[in-house]
Amino acid sequence: MGVVQKIIYAALLMGGLGITFGLILALVERRFRVETDPRVDQVEEVLPGLNCGACGQAGCRGAAEAIVAGAEVGLCPVGGAKVAAIIGELLGRAAQSGPVKKAVIRCRPDLKNPPIYQGIETCLGYQTLIGAAQGCAYGCIGLGDCVAVCPVGAISRDEEGRMQVNEELCTGCGLCVKACPRSVIALREEGEDLQLFCLNPGKGKEVLAVCNSGCIACGLCVKACPHGAIKLEGNLPVINYDLCQNCGACVRKCPKSCLEIKEYVAEKVS
């Protein structure tokens, strides 16, 4: 049998098989087509499509199915109020989302001796290998697990290597809170403007030994507050937001500048 003949046979066979199986598949598809709710596709279109799982569903498709099936339209914490409003319009249901929380990184490290670490460049790796052996055992490690996990890119590192949250972008989904191995990140609500940027519960001397910007539990903020909104608990000031008037007296008195009034910035709706 000639080579040309073989080539022709091969082409005919493969072509024939392809057409045959194609037809079979088409017929089966027609017979067993699954009707899906078109609204699921519409809702999925609106969702961010990051498949991050912050809502507790298996990806955005799962979230779309859950929302159409009756879950709250504001199910997606990443999409926030904006997405909830669009979905609400699509499904004819009102959004019932509460206030959006914002992530706050409660440490601005200025370590006396920068730690030596040559392992994998993640906070979790650092925490596992080094832990409390070097520097401050409570503060921000600064290797950016939160940056990596943030689905909207709201966290970044500034020139001094400190993590900053861009509140215009933050949707309060809380993924960074879970990602941080030292629980440095918390979510704050609107009205909680005064923030403490230190988590070290050690006494003054212990904190001073490791960090230049840590709270030394001097208690000046407690005395400075005209509203009695600050108490010292476990060597750290605790703020009572019901009493705090954002007057800033404590901020001016703090010798380590670890108190700051950070205004709540609402999400930019474009």
Next chain:
Amino acid sequence: MLQGLFLILVSSALVNNFVLSRFLGICPFLGVSQKVETAVSMGWATTLVMTVSAVVTWTLERYFLLPLGLEFLRYVVYILVIASMVQTVETVLAKTSPALHRSLGIFLPLITTNCAVLGLALLVSLKGYNIVEAAVFAVGAGLGFTLALSLLAGIRERLEWADIPAAFKGAPIVLITAGLLSMAFLGFTGLVAQ
């Protein structure tokens, strides 16, 4: 004749178990063996695909590939048959049993790349079986695959409650279990002459 068929069945299901003796299809063996229920369903789906594809590939081999001298197209043709079969099963399953379709997830389309299915089609042509023998061989292989999968799934369900050292949790203990299972299946050697 009947005895020969029975021997083929026992041989492909137990003695030369595709997963535990030939080490084919390890991916779904480890991937879909978390729950007995899912493992059994996966086993049935694979058995179905194996049987139909073995018969179809046997026919194609006998009446097209051999007479036309196109044996070199074997792999391509076999994969085409298997992929179409899997797609058909998936479409049917999505309609008839959505829950099962979801629990099998990605492993259902992955039957396409399950080397046990391609290995079976190739073994059939290698052994020179006739069509009935090929079908029985495929059913045996599928049963053996289902057996291996559900055995491992049953053990894994119990392992969930076992106090396993941290270093062995997850994949390592499953691999060790699979190795022990495979050794246990060595006990069938000699039951049937190859």
